[in-house]
Amino acid sequence: xxxxxxIPCLDVDKxxxxxxxxxxxxxxxxxxxxxxxxxxxxxxxxxxxxxITASNENxxxxxxxxxxxxxxxxxxxxxGGGIRxxxxxxxxxxxxxxxxxxxxAAVRHPALITExxxxxxxxxxxxxxxxxxxxxxxxQVYINGGRKQASLDAIDxxxxxxxxxxxxxxxxxxxxDGEKNGYDLDLIxxxxxxxxxxxxxxxxxxxxxxxxxxxxxGYADAALAxxxxxxxxxxxxxxxxxxxxxxxxxxxxxxxxxxx
Amino acid sequence: MISIIDYGAGNIKSLQxxxxxxxxxxxxxxxxVTIKKxxxxxxxxVGAFQDAMRALKEQGLISIIKQEVAKGKPLFGICLGxxxxxxxxxEDGETEGFGFLTGKVRKISGNVKVPxxxxxxxxxxxxxxxxxxxxxxxxxxxxxxxxxxxxDTNTLVASTIYGETIxxxxxxxxxxxxxxxxEKSGATGLQLLANFKEMxx
Numbered sequence: 001x002x003x004x005x006x007i008p009c010l011d012v013d014k015x016x017x018x019x020x021x022x023x024x025x026x027x028x029x030x031x032x033x034x035x036x037x038x039x040x041x042x043x044x045x046x047x048x049x050x051x052i053t054a055s056n057e058n059x060x061x062x063x064x065x066x067x068x069x070x071x072x073x074x075x076x077x078x079x080g081g082g083i084r085x086x087x088x089x090x091x092x093x094x095x096x097x098x099x100x101x102x103x104x105a106a107v108r109h110p111a112l113i114t115e116x117x118x119x120x121x122x123x124x125x126x127x128x129x130x131x132x133x134x135x136x137x138x139x140q141v142y143i144n145g146g147r148k149q150a151s152l153d154a155i156d157x158x159x160x161x162x163x164x165x166x167x168x169x170x171x172x173x174x175x176x177d178g179e180k181n182g183y184d185l186d187l188i189x190x191x192x193x194x195x196x197x198x199x200x201x202x203x204x205x206x207x208x209x210x211x212x213x214x215x216x217x218g219y220a221d222a223a224l225a226x227x228x229x230x231x232x233x234x235x236x237x238x239x240x241x242x243x244x245x246x247x248x249x250x251x252x253x254x255x256x257x258x259x260x
Numbered sequence: 261m262i263s264i265i266d267y268g269a270g271n272i273k274s275l276q277x278x279x280x281x282x283x284x285x286x287x288x289x290x291x292x293v294t295i296k297k298x299x300x301x302x303x304x305x306v307g308a309f310q311d312a313m314r315a316l317k318e319q320g321l322i323s324i325i326k327q328e329v330a331k332g333k334p335l336f337g338i339c340l341g342x343x344x345x346x347x348x349x350x351e352d353g354e355t356e357g358f359g360f361l362t363g364k365v366r367k368i369s370g371n372v373k374v375p376x377x378x379x380x381x382x383x384x385x386x387x388x389x390x391x392x393x394x395x396x397x398x399x400x401x402x403x404x405x406x407x408x409x410x411x412d413t414n415t416l417v418a419s420t421i422y423g424e425t426i427x428x429x430x431x432x433x434x435x436x437x438x439x440x441x442x443e444k445s446g447a448t449g450l451q452l453l454a455n456f457k458e459m460x461x
Binding site: 001002003005040043045070071074075076094095096098121122123167168196197198221222251252 | 273274277278281307308373374375376377378379380381399401403404405421422441443444445446447449450
């Protein structure tokens with residue numbers, strides 16, 4: 001049975017993992033390669049790295065990190081942040097990433113999704129959507145790390161993204177991000193019921209119950225979180241034990257019988 | 261040394277890193293002499309069937325690989341690389357594969373999201389050394405939209421369930437295929453690669 005995935009997200013700035021709340025107020029957390037190794041051992045199913053800096057100099061530092069991570073871990077990982085061109089995508093995939101996550105550039109230039117999917121395959125093109133609820137059942141798309149409003153309805157954009165060739169969606173709810181009061185179930189449900197590609201829920205995890213909610217009632221295929229993992233508030237093995245008891249299919253560590 | 265055949269497919273680097281971890285040197289190559297000298301051949305994953313076969317044909321690699329396999333050299337196909345081992349694929353119309361194994365590659369047809377992406381558990385059908393030290397129900401990482409169908413049951417080693425039964429590991433003499441990515445399947449995947457290493461003599 002296909003397992004629901006648990007995905008720690010690492011925001012990287014100037015070579016360090018940082019943690020922001022509502023996309024601002026950045027705090028230093030850890031070395032990305034060390035943290036990636038820890039999550040790999042803890043049984044994370046996948047990792048996401050967001051390059052939250054924009055300068056070219058820092059971009060090279062980031063690519064270097066992607067290469068080091070690829071050498072250290074044997075689970076899939078996605079790279080996002082500042083991906084604007086086919087060449088950007090090629091560069092991170094060549095550095096060892098399995099998927100790329102595209103956000104603002106896809107809003108500005110939707111054909112990028114199609115072109116990238118054709119060139120590299122849909123399975124490695126992830127459309128990341130930052131959505132803020134404005135009225136009941138309406139979510140506005142934001143770009144530039146949540147700073148700029150785009151004139152798009154998140155549900156429409158998700159549908160369009162699928163049609164353009166995205167292989168997966170990451171849905172970041174700006175309202176719930178960093179609040180630790182749970183994922184935006186309404187948003188996740190609304191999009192899960194309209195598209196037929198895997199959905200990764202993001203923004204708002206604070207307790208184990210929140211993961212169970214979004215994976216069951218929210219129909220998400222995967223749940224992403226940052227600080228609850230970075231600060232060991234919710235250890236991944238304990239989370240998986242809990243989800244397993246709730247009847248949610250998860251990949252457990254008990255199959256790791258080998259010496260690796 | 262192991263030749264990883266370069267036909268323009270994606271993320272080969274992770275495969276090289278994983279082979280290194282299990283003590284296998286590899287070279288990404290299209291060079292005839294290198295392939296002939298190597299101890300085993302890997303056909304890696306990611307891409308489209310037709311493009312892959314076309315690239316292999318253009319570089320004259322199909323006949324070289326067939327010759328080496330006939331001599332008994334281990335051949336290991338991963339993901340798309342496993343699909344290439346079969347007679348033909350329905351991806352982008354009908355395209356002929358290597359034809360080492362009986363069966364066709366078809367689009368996943370169950371009432372499920374495609375691609376089949378994520379961790380799914382292996383159901384063992386045959387106990388062979390390739391499965392040594394694997395726990396029952398071990399999870400491995402899949403990313404694919406097409407799967408082998410109508411294969412000779414003697415070649416099926418393990419399967420997984422995703423709307424339908426999907427062949428996950430196949431083996432026939434010196435030919436091995438895995439539909440998932442062992443290099444992305446954590447400790448289980450590394451164990452499978454280590455088991456493959458034992459096949460190389």
